[in-house]
Amino acid sequence: MESKITCIICPIGCEMTIHHKEGLITKIEGHQCKKGIGYAKEELFDPKRTLTTTLIVKDGELSLVSVKSNKPIPKDKIFVVMDAIAEFEVHAPIEIGDVLVENVVGLEVDIVATKNVGKTTIKACENEEFIRVCLLLNLERSRNTHHVLKSNTFQDRQDLPYIL
Numbered sequence: 001m002e003s004k005i006t007c008i009i010c011p012i013g014c015e016m017t018i019h020h021k022e023g024l025i026t027k028i029e030g031h032q033c034k035k036g037i038g039y040a041k042e043e044l045f046d047p048k049r050t051l052t053t054t055l056i057v058k059d060g061e062l063s064l065v066s067v068k069s070n071k072p073i074p075k076d077k078i079f080v081v082m083d084a085i086a087e088f089e090v091h092a093p094i095e096i097g098d099v100l101v102e103n104v105v106g107l108e109v110d111i112v113a114t115k116n117v118g119k120t121t122i123k124a125c126e127n128e129e130f131i132r133v134c135l136l137l138n139l140e141r142s143r144n145t146h147h148v149l150k151s152n153t154f155q156d157r158q159d160l161p162y163i164l
């Protein structure tokens with residue numbers, strides 16, 4: 001059997017052809033160094049990927065923090081991990097490199113922050129009050145706009161008395 005794999009270990013990006021039979025590599029072509037052999041073996045029989053995603057932040061100046069796995073995760077476990085951390089909430093302040101989820105789903109892989117998120121200075125209740133005030137201001141603004149429009153219409157009509 002023959003598989004084509006591009007080595008991504010370095011920017012050269014060797015296009016390799018791997019000949020294999022019953023789970024054993026018989027020949028590799030196209031690689032320029034030994035690292036390609038290791039990469040080909042792993043990619044063929046035990047592919048892994050570094051996971052990058054976001055987690056929900058409580059009390060933060062941002063509501064999400066970008067994160068990544070500190071080690072590559074077996075490709076067939078990526079969605080298991082995504083499901084496990086989908087509802088996970090972390091608390092600010094957060095610094096780059098902080099371990100936010102330890103040993104996720106027992107894979108001996110940690111999920112670490114890749115962004116700083118400071119603690120919000122607005123308390124939850126203040127935040128709600130702030131949103132309420134904004135909504136009221138918007139409402140008032142739209143009322144005024146309506147009033148101006150009505151006034152203009154009236155003014156227009158006064159300018160055109162023959163309509164009345």
Ligand code: SF4
Nearest residue numbers: 007010013014033036
């Ligand atoms: S085989 Fe070696 S030279 Fe080629 S891409 Fe991989 S690491 Fe780079």
